[in-house]
Amino acid sequence: MNIKDNLVIGPFGGDACYEQKFEQNGEQITTWLDFGSGFTSSTQLKKGSKLVEDTKATSPELYRDLMFEDKEDRVWVPATITLPAKGMVFIDGTSKDDWKWSAVKAIEITEEDRKLKQYPADQDYRMDMANASQFEQKNFMDALEVIGFFEAEE
Secondary structure: OOOEEEEEOOOOOOOOEEEEEEEEOOEEEEEEEEOOOOEEEEOOOEOOOHHHHHHHHHOOHHHHHHOEEOOOOEEEEEOOEEEOOOEEEEEEEEEOOEEEEEEEEEEEOOHHHHHHOOOOOOOOEEEOHHHOEEEOOOOHHHHHHHOOOOOOOO
């Protein structure tokens, strides 16, 4: 698979929008993750597409309320970033006017945890929801820092 990465101008005008182009099943696909806003889109997330309708049907109400269309009829949705051994970043709030980014770290599942709840045998980490950190809407990258998103893998 030939993957091409690039930084481009995002939907809100910032220059920290990660663009990735690749081919899948003979189709050229481009995805975007705007690090300035925390929103994501792709060439498959077009206004009226089945993928947009499926996304709306399976997303929480707040995510649906925050979806927006750009001038090219691409639909942008808030990103949820999950790194199983590091943590998760997601939106949390009560309305499209009252929300923040939340970051939770992953913690190892202990034997005591396994006795209290059933975790899949191959799952070694769980999200520490009790110790979530919250960040303002424009601070998506700060939330990603909490979970070590930008740390280089050794």
